[in-house]
Amino acid sequence: MAKELEIGVLLHTRHLIREGGSSPSFEQLWDDAVLSEEMGLDHIWLGDSITLLDKARGDCLTTLGALAMKTKRIKLGVVPFLPVLRHPVVLAHALATLDVISNGRLIIAASVASMREHIQRQFAACGAPIHEKAGRLEESIQILRGLWTQDTLTHEGRYYQLKEVGILPHPIQRPAIPIWLTADRHDDGFKRVAKLADGWVTMVNTAEKFAQGRAKVDVYARECGRAGKIPVSALYASFNMDANGEKARSEGWAWMEKFFGVPQSQSAYHVGIFGTPEECARTIQTYVDAGMTTVIARIASSDPKRQMRLLLNEVRPRLSL
Template identity: 25%
Template sequence: MEVGLYIRDYMDDAERPMHQQVEEAAEVCRRAKSLGFSVIYMPQHYISHPTVWMQPMQTLARLAPDAEGLKLLTGILLLPYHNPVDIAEQAVTLDHISNGRFILGVGLGYRVAELAAFGTNRRDRVSRFEESIELMKLLWSGEEVNYDGKHWQVHDARLSLAPAQEPHPPIWIAAQSRGAVRRAAALGDRVILGPQPGWKDISVLTRQYKGALEELGKDPAGRIGAHRSIAIARDRETAITEAREMAAKKAGMYGSFNMQENTTVDLGLGGQRELPDWAVAGSPQDCAEIINRCREEDGLDYIGLASLNLPREFPARLDYLQLISEELLPHLQ
């Protein structure tokens, strides 16, 4: 089981100088490999005041020297917002900066304000997404590209530098609906199931993903991942009590983003769900049992963890990571 660390947790305080938080994140990265983590990941949102969202490509490039031995994942870059030629070039750059440790995690995006700011909408995002992946793969081949799509047209184009990884950095695709898991099966190297769906829906989505892979003649081994929220403490009651406020805050934020769509599974943004129904919550033993069950029943082999009860003070945050390292990670299968 590979375990990722949501590095935005250490850079989301609008009231503190961001450069200080970046240095704290760098220190976390310097320790993360020895603590048992294998990936750091960074998300993307725009125009989201008052919440803080540092941009993923630049942040990962800054942290790459401190994250030696760790994979660097955009988790998740909102691909339809961007010109795919630019993202193809940025991915190649970060792939070389990291010596072949970069993973391009991508998703559709959903906020109307963001989509409009980038000149698109919910209606066109799927076709923009699919065209973008197709065009990027052509560019990464190192050959001259001529491409005429609905959204993107490129002629006599050839990148000056091929990716460090062959044939290209892995593409992990975010999914919270049947359509998204089918796209992930067809276009990506791994599906990343989001943090909001409940555990029952995670099982539904993984079954749908495996079915799509089977139709395509692809082996599901090494292809199923999830980003999940974690609330961990010495005992279950403390973990859940500490996490309730942050869980409600996140539900309110994503609710204000209009994240729930009629095509996605229930994301629980109304706040009615109990924490154990959708998060990794409890004592280290409780958390290990939840993750191991998802591995055994659903085939999960990568999990990224974002904290719901991370302490505010940096020394306490390091102790929190030590707890995960010593009492959770060794018990994952």
Template identity: 30%
Template sequence: MAEVSFGVRVPNSGPLSSVANITRAATEAEEMGFDSIFLHDHVVWSTAMHRHHISSGAHEALADDQSADFYEALTTIGYLAAKTSSVRIGVACLVMPTRNPIYAAKQLATLDHLTGGRLIAGVGLGSKASKESSEFDVFGVPFSARARMTDEYVEAMRAIWTQPLASYSGRYIEFKDAEIFPKPLQDKGPDVWVGGWTDAAARRTGRLGDGWVPGWLSPAEMGRGAAIVRETAQEYDRDPDNITIAVEKLTVIDTDHDAAMARAVPTVATSSKTYERDVDQIQFALDRHIFGSVDAVQRRVEEFVEAGVTHFELKFIYPTMDELTRQMELWASEILPKYR
């Protein structure tokens, strides 16, 4: 069986986002034996998304006087590199079309050194921050071109990471004989994980990625997507066994199943108010995420593992940091040992 690893999303956004809480979540995850910590990325955010797209924290932690704080991912990784020593640190995912790939390649190479080769560079097409506020409009990036731009930007970054005098020619980015150092500490650069839950994202992973990290997919849907990744990799003469199949999953774990569900449902329900997805029935989310008693969580993890998943990025639902600690301790004592 392939090795299975587990990571924790830290609160660089959401109702509990702060430097202190980011640091606490990261250091505790490392101490408890989790394999990775993850941040996510947007530069432009919105009050609406702050209230309805909760990737860290819980619905109950929202307050009327909160601002839509979202700590920038790459600078925060640099900070966490000095606060941790062994846990891998990733971003899932950079909104790649809004990042200059030459500068991003330099930043990521530097972060690879600062983390001691622990960096995972997730990339995605990105989505609008809200119906009213578009990150792409702010950056002057054509929304319709974001897929092509992401492909080119990943290729351009890899050229910078691997060529002494780097050159690349595409529709959206072009440069010649760019001497950019340091090269990343990891051979050929940090792993590039592709975000997105569409077939196109799975195919992009097979062509370009070292990992696939979708969100709202069921075990059956993950199995289908993993097959697309493998088939595409083989078409491009790449080894599919070298590609990580990961998932982002909201999770609540408790010794009591009903208590876990009572914690999960209010936050999951806020997704019905997010334009990104149509969650008219709570069962849609329950079929795709990981909630419940220890036994229920173990069963759901196994369903994803059987579908080909080898890494879990866990987005715990917690109204306080103490509750996050309690759930991470339970996961670390009851779930992690089964995969060690």
């Protein structure tokens, strides 16, 4: 049997926080997670932001622990995750514990982060120098894997120094929790994926750019002796589908403008796959033909359950891997 495209969905907590008044409830999130598993999705994802009131979310790691107890099979992840906002020893312990709680279902899709103003504010609030973000990310990944696989770790780096530090529990997954890394345009990002990642995540808005990015990852992976070590190629995109394609496009972009607080003209870096199920399947197929193995879907609709069903029942069966 041919392998199917893996499909995951981003579960939102922003509206639960901002519209919940003084007592926000996460009951809808638990229901959405259970439904995602029952429908046969491969993974569920949360976003990561800490100090941004206009983008407030529940803490992603705490919430993942609860989701792990509400589900049994589906994989759990954070995208895009910002490890540099946390000390790597504390983070290694938290993620390892989550992997044990979830019985080995954790994934992280880490990002070096952009230089957009709201990202700079968040780094400053967490005491993380944003001009050091790339170096700190790479060093953090080395520390995470060292603490997950060794009894004790001694590390003398530019940003972190550890002497005979160990954590327990270790993750269930071996050799370690999968770490996917984002890269869209810059060669430094593709080189980082090639050197350190178990998977590649991107938001490029054409299949041609996707193929070019995957080719760069493969070239750089061969150069550093990691050919074949990065099997996952994931597209992070927003979806809205309807039998009326124009309705889907209108609703999808209206949802995006409300969610991000900027007009469509300023959202060029977001991939919007909006239209009829047939149109969306044709678009996704171009990415599959370019090497995509996985979709992480942000549902740009007020009816996410219907959209998830369309994605699984009307779009995925039309795809040829």
